[in-house]
Amino acid sequence: DTGVSQDPRHKITKRGQNVTFRCDPISEHNRLYWYRQTLGQGPEFLTYFQNEAQLEKSRLLSDRFSAERPKGSFSTLEIQRTEQGDSAMYLCASSRSREGLETQYFGPGTRLLVL
């Protein structure tokens, strides 16, 4: 247990439905990242926050995806009108930015299956 939690751990939904995932980072960590990972691939960057500011969003992230971190603590990732291609593991990671080493700690992930 790294101290990063994600909820839910598993989600099955029908195509066209909206889903929302939550990530609670380690409390003193100011950076929070979202990744998507499919079988046999490495984690694919989606977006990241420094405190409550969303600093970057991948071009892979269509308009159906939105992420928030309203108080600089927990974050939510919403997928609207889900498609079968959205089926993947969604990973959240947090870190504390400072000079030198910045280690990301990953949560257990949310596995999404779109039917």
Added chain:
Amino acid sequence: GQNIDQPTEMTATEGAIVQINCTYQTSGFNGLFWYQQHAGEAPTFLSYNVLDGLEEKGRFSSFLSRSKGYSYLLLKELQMKDSASYLCAVRGADDKIIFGKGTRLHILP
């Protein structure tokens, strides 16, 4: 563009040594990470290199050459529990961390 290359799969024998290579081309460089990921689990941090040279941590060592855009992860005295995927990741000038596709390491008894 940004590109991180590592072999897709490797096989080694219990008790032996294996070296997993990673080459990268990124917009700026602020450090290289290695992570271990067991099937169905989240990645866990192994090592971080920001300066050239070798960092040793127990059975695992990681090497970096910034001029060559090259790193390797060295695993010694392999154990069956080392069977996993090993992910190379680079933090660019924008502080975004990009992962390679990972190397699946199979350990044979």
